[in-house]
Amino acid sequence: MRVLIATLGVALALAGCSALPSTGPLSDDVVKLADNEIEKRYVLVDVDDRTVAILSKYQGPSLRARFGDYRPAPQIRIGIGDEVRVTVWEAAAGGLFSAPVTDRFSAGSRSAVIPDQMVTQDGTIAVPYAGRINVVGKTPSEVEQVILSGLAGKAIEPQALVTVTRSLSNSVTVTGEVTNGARIPLSPRGDRIMDVIGTAGGVRGTVHETFVRLTRGNSTITVPLENILANPQENVFMRPGDILTLVREPQTYTTFGAIGANTVVPFGKIGLSLEEAIAKAGGLSDFRSDPDGIFLLRFEPPSVVRELVPGRDIDARERLIPVVYRLSLRDPKSYFLARTFRMRDKDVLYVANASSVELQKFLTLISTITGPVSTGVTAAAVAKQ
Incomplete structure (x- = not known):
């Protein structure tokens, strides 16, 4: 009997814990795949002060940076169709x-x-x-x-x-999630984005789910409406011929692994932090999670990756590079870092299982296999008596 149990144990050990059911890779697996110089599936970056400082410089698209035009509209001039x-x-x-x-x-x-x-x-x-x-x-x-x-x-x-x-030639077109979409003439004093939205009757949806898409000539840029409200410099002047579209785009992230819920979670606000994202998903699972294995998966442009990982070889054809950010909650400072680390739309939050959980699964499987055998041997012994 002992020989049988030992044989089963060796067989399962040789198979490895990877053969057991799991919600995803262990922390060590994530690190090993990132360090694989042959495949280079993704970039692994630890969340620290330097990482947070670099990412804070990349706040997404900006109307002010793209168009660089904050002056009032020029004097109204007559055009064809007026x-x-x-x-x-x-x-x-x-x-x-x-x-x-x-x-x-x-x-x-x-x-x-x-x-x-x-x-x-x-x-x-x-x-x-x-x-x-x-x-x-x-x-x-x-x-x-x-x-x-x-x-x-x-x-x-x-x-x-x-x-x-x-005046048709000195007007802008407003459409999408506004009360009254229309072609709106610009006044000689100059009209900003929020002035035009107000003239169109205001926003129909919730502010944190509304994005402003401004098309000027051959350029189009989309920014959250909350960014314009929070930063007056983003409330740029409209120009004749501009097209302003308000779009409802609920921001969400996905959670997997040893976390309260494996699901798609809505932001509920603009500027959601990693700390808040973990809490909204129900927090870490006490009996399963690995505090060293908090991973955030997203795609980053090459310019960001070059700054995060200086010297990394990047294919010139790559427009977006998969990056895995690793956070360890064993260090109390990590909680403050998680508060300043901003989530983005369609991020993936994964919490790895602790190694002890996999060991417990292994022991449970051994018990399941050897239990009937042990019971049979015991029954046979009792019968002989």
Whole structure:
């Protein structure tokens, strides 16, 4: 009997604990695979003061950094498709744009309003007695001077007022998670992102799940709405032709291993820390987790990896590199580091099983196999008596 038990024990030991059911690799397995110089599956980085300082410099995309344009919008200029209204006054009645005196009690009309007209494809509008006036690229005051020049010698000391009643060329488009998506004209004083969102009726969804996507020319950038609210410098001025789209994108991370719940967890806020992420998932499992085996998996751009691991050979074709961040909660300082380490959307949080858990599984398996044999031997012995 003893020989049988010993034989089974040796066989299972040779098979190794890797043959036992597990929620994932042990801490040592993660380290070994990272140190494999042949495959180089991922980069392993310990979470320390240096790591946190490097990552804190990479806060994601920035409207201010991308567009670098914080000045008010330029003076409104007329463009094709705009609607323009022209009013002309004369110094005395009886002129081209004024009505004659009909009786001694009336001075007669001295002005006329030319109905709203759209700027044509050739960039002109029509003004009686002045002909077609080129207005594209001009300000209303500049168009007024052109009209007066065209009426010189024809009208009686004319004065003109040009009003842009509908400006398509000086507007922005707002769509997505806003109450009233529309094309919104920009005011001469300049309108920032939050001004335009307010004009569109505000945000429909929750702020922490809303992202602002600004398209300007051939560039598009997406940032959390909370970043704009928290950092006024991100609330840049809108420019004519901009497209502003509000997108609802709930941020989540996934948890595996010896942690309270193996599931997909919503952030619930912007700026979630690793400490908060562990707590939201139910914390570490007391009887299974390895405090030295807290791993966060994500993809990083080569520029970040070069700073985290100087001298590492990086393939020029790699746009994103898998990185595994390791945190040990045996050191009390790690709790403070976890508070300053920021989670990102689609991060994977994995907590390895302690080695003792695998040993316990091994012993349980031995007991399961040898139990029936031991019972049979005992029964046989009793029968002989």
